[in-house]
Amino acid sequence: MSESAGAFTNRGQEETTCLPVCLEDLMEDGKIPAHVAIIMDGNGRWARKRGLPRKMGHVEGCKVVERTVEDAARLGIRYLTVYAFSTENWKRSEDEVEALMQLFRYYAKRLLKIANENNVRVKMIGERSRFAPDIIKAINSLEDTTAGNTGLTFVIAVNYGSRDELRRGVTRMLRDCEEGHITPDQVTEETIASYLDTAKIPDPDLLIRTSGEERLSNFMLWQLAYSELYFCDVLWPDFTKEELVKAIGEYNRRERRFGDAG
Numbered sequence: 727m728s729e730s731a732g733a734f735t736n737r738g739q740e741e742t743t744c745l746p747v748c749l750e751d752l753m754e755d756g757k758i759p760a761h762v763a764i765i766m767d768g769n770g771r772w773a774r775k776r777g778l779p780r781k782m783g784h785v786e787g788c789k790v791v792e793r794t795v796e797d798a799a800r801l802g803i804r805y806l807t808v809y810a811f812s813t814e815n816w817k818r819s820e821d822e823v824e825a826l827m828q829l830f831r832y833y834a835k836r837l838l839k840i841a842n843e844n845n846v847r848v849k850m851i852g853e854r855s856r857f858a859p860d861i862i863k864a865i866n867s868l869e870d871t872t873a874g875n876t877g878l879t880f881v882i883a884v885n886y887g888s889r890d891e892l893r894r895g896v897t898r899m900l901r902d903c904e905e906g907h908i909t910p911d912q913v914t915e916e917t918i919a920s921y922l923d924t925a926k927i928p929d930p931d932l933l934i935r936t937s938g939e940e941r942l943s944n945f946m947l948w949q950l951a952y953s954e955l956y957f958c959d960v961l962w963p964d965f966t967k968e969e970l971v972k973a974i975g976e977y978n979r980r981e982r983r984f985g986d987a988g
């Protein structure tokens with residue numbers, strides 16, 4: 727294993743396995759995708775396999791989010807977006823939703839420390855007004871306190887649904903038309919993008935979905951138009967830095983054509 731791969735060990739333990747792709751090559755050739763988005767799926771199945779309640783899968787999943795932020799920052803990824811709670815996830819049992827809210831509370835505080843230690847800027851996308859006032863306050867303070875950090879931008883999608891994001895954006899755009907700030911014939915693709923929660927964030931280069939499911943589940947439908955999609959069977963609580971590097975290795979084997987003849 728190369729020395730540089732060792733330099734990415736950040737969990738207080740020695741690497742024992744060889745990475746599937748040489749990190750040194752990826753770093754040297756500038757092949758690290760600028761924006762990696764992840765649909766973190768499989769927490770419930772991870773817990774079920776162990777005879778544990780679903781919420782324990784979310785607890786483990788949160789630990790993996792924390793490690794992945796640090797790994798992404800060290801790899802030189804500029805933007806990491808994670809899908810943490812969808813507009814459809816409110817359909818789950820009261821007990822599971824409440825457990826997830828408690829985790830948001832706990833991690834909002836914890837993330838503040840991790841973000842500042844790693845020069846990470848945190849941004850939330852999704853519709854936050856549905857959350858309890860203390861969670862909204864924690865989200866706002868996380869964004870405000872880390873706004874000046876210049877390293878990785880960590881985007882967390884909470885109460886996020888792509889169709890809801892488009893609906894909210896279109897409503898605001900129509901209002902701006904009514905008030906005379908823009909006219910309908912001035913609307914370009916860039917205008918639409920600027921009304922989305924992801925305004926000023928570049929589109930993901932690579933989308934990873936764990937747990938073997940191969941669908942978007944209402945995630946970034948506009949932004950993923952030309953992203954490379956990578957699906958792996960590993961359940962989110964089992965996701966490791968090696969899995970991330972494997973996905974980046976696969977990304978580097980793809981030829982992105984953007985509609986050109988290639």
Ligand code: IPE
Pocket residue numbers: 766767768769770771772810811812815826937
């Ligand atoms: C993803 O894991 C986390 C959230 C959607 C909050 P799941 O909870 O969907 O796990 P599975 O798909 O049931 O295994």
Ligand code: IPE
Pocket residue numbers: 765766767809810811812815939941943
């Ligand atoms: C997508 O996973 C949402 C998140 C990862 C937060 P789901 O588990 O909710 O998606 P479906 O229901 O399998 O499509």
Ligand code: MG
Pocket residue numbers: 767768769
């Ligand atoms: Mg799921």
